[in-house]
Amino acid sequence: MSEKRRPVSAVLTTRGGKFLLIALLLAMAAIFVWSRLPGGAYPSDLSRIGAGRPAAVLVYDPNYAGGGRVMEILNKVRGDYAERMDFLIAHLGYPAAEAFARRHAAADGTVLVFAADGSPIAAVHRPQDEEALRRALDAASR
DSSP, X not given: OOOOOOOHHXXXXXXXXXXXXHHHHHHHHHHHHHHHSXXXXXXXXXXXXXXXXXXXXXXXXXXXXXXXXXHHHHHHHHHHHTTTSEEEEEETTSHHHHHHHHHTTOOTTEEEEEOTTSOEEEEEESOOSHHHHHHHHHHHOO
């Protein structure tokens, strides 16, 4: 005896089918969220600003593309400065980072550069190339 095949719509109306659909949707949502996370493992501990090393902070909002593009540029130059300064991220999905961004009048894609004592040195909003970013980082790493 051969088993009769049911159409997909009939399977989805069963309890097991609904569970499968929900699991699939959750997996797709998780993949989307994972793909929007910033790459490069930037710490988000803003208390490191003024802790004895210069710091560059990228203000990042995953809802906009500008910060992601700036992060790509930052990833290219980071290795040249990593020995002398910290690279941090202010993720605008968190209240402390949002307060930090307001305090420094920064938006998604802004790179804020701080001296070792925590005093602000430079702010570059969405640098378009490595040179613009390097000028700001060089000011702090001298």
